[in-house]
Amino acid sequence: MTHYDAIIVGAGAGGGVAAGVLASAGKRILMLERGPHSEFAQVPRDHLRSQRGSFYGHNAGPDIEGNPRTLEDGSIVLPHQRGYQNNAAMVGGGTRVFGAQAWRFMPQDFRMASIYGVPKGSSLADWPIDYEELEPWYERVEWEIGVSGTESAMTHLPPYRRPYPMPSLPPNTSMRTHLKGLEKLGWQSLPMPQFINSVDYNGRQACIRCQQCVGFACPVEAKNGTHNTTIAAALRSGNCELKPGVMVERIDCDDGGRVRGVNWIDDAGERDSATAEIVIVSAGAVESARLLFNSATKREPNGLGNQSDQVGRHLQGHYYPLAIGLFPERMMDNLGPGGGVATCQFNHDNPDVIGGGMLADDFIVLPIISWKIYVPRDIKRWGLPARQFMRDRYRCLGDIKGPVHEIPSPDGRVTLDSKVRDKFGIPVAHLSGTTHPETVRTASFIYDRAEEWLRASGAEKVWGYRPDLRLSGGQHQAGTCRMGEDPAESVVDPWQRVHGHDNLFVLDGSVHVTNGGFNPVLTIMATSWRAAEHIVEQW
């Protein structure tokens, strides 16, 4: 059996960063990913099966066959169905097909309990680390992975120590219209920071502004995920062996709590295993929790790191209020990625609600998604009216939406369903509970601001979707292996080492105590970078 310095489970955002850091420090790594290692051409630009519009499946996994989960009502749910909380399964994880928004959380986001108090029944808590601690790592990720942005516009944050490595992309028509709306309202406005090359960077070319960005792979690799940055560098170094198409079944741990290695099953059903000095779990918030449960030992019968019944709890994502506006003029000029102007006016200091969220215009909306979600419900859905609405007004639709900082609940959780198994025979994740109801009030407040912005931008008609109470997770899933000092209330310590295990770490969205009012991936990469460097320093 081969012995490695480190085994990383999951080649997504957190795992990809870990691979880059460890490989460049000369550590010999085995990286295991259940999904494929796909070229651009192998990630179909299929408008019915994309990570953006998964009506019949996904272009970036997991397969709809053989990967079920179960819900509270006892039903089995497939990856493309409501309630599954899918992200992606592919080398690069979510970053292979993401929207590339590169947000830092705000200093307040790390201190939610101190600022707002803890609503009854919620598990709102402060992070054990603060913005200042994470700031150098944000900067590191912005430079190493590659972010375009305008630091002087980020007035909701402390001043940047180092500018973004690339300027923002020039605005398109929709951005210019929405900027006017913000000016009229006197709200803060900023170009959205993006993991997108606005100019040639790191040996890859600038964005060609295509129309299929979010939910798809980039035709010119101008969109910066881990697959074309840290993982590519790790592979080039010769220190990283990547095995795609293998599902890690179990982490192997001795009676003293020392982890020996992992066992996996490949797509042909063959089992194999390897040992390592350390194991890093980076499978995403739902699957990381599932793997810890499935690795139970005599000493920890409820799962590794789960002595305090914290693994899998506090599952969070983002409520996403969406307001749509019909404009007299064309908003859509086919200049991708589409979205790009944002405001952080309402992330905090809102009357009567806890937290808040960033608002922004959205990416180019695919025609079939526009049909299914955006066309006003008072337009007849067949015959000439439906068709002519699309013909004449598809390009006049605009939207404002944003991720609302969720108030976590310990009951919104992942557990194990030992009765239902996936195609490998491994017990699947069971999802139950909801986010704390306070989230609904915040989301409703944010939704009203989205409508207000659209009207100020000149929309003649405004409607949309105000979120209801539900369990959240999905593409922004986080929170299931909370970071904290106290083993009674968390799963990993502030360096992301699993309590009670010297050589087991979690580096992904699971460790987020709260998930900010922002898309989470820059924070996932920053915490992972910090933790991985610490692992190297302590070796």
Place this chain on the structure above:
Amino acid sequence: MFNALQLQTLHAAIDRIIPEDDFPGGVEAGVADYLLRQLGRDLAHLAQDYPRFCDALEAEAQAAHGQAFAALKDEQQDDMLTRVERGEVQADWPLDPAAFFAEFIEHCAEGFYSDPGNGGNRDGVAWRMIGYEVKG
């Protein structure tokens, strides 16, 4: 899967869901091709219901007008589809008319507005119509 009469009814119905104007209608744009392809994969569970739906539309046309659905005038077809949409049918339907019709509309739109790789939206005609361009 479909006999000739059923196919004729299906085509006629598709062209009322997505009628032509200065751009081609649903059938010419490939919506029927999309649907037939999907009935062999993601919509395989409807492979029996779709021919039944066509039979029911046909029976409805015969009951109301004593004519084939496809032979009716556009306005007559529209009136009939409106009744189906509301569930106000005269013939014996083996499936819920309103619910099936609602699904049918979505399938037609998928065949029209999604990418040509799915078998419909021939040469990107629907995208040209609405002004969605794909470069790169």
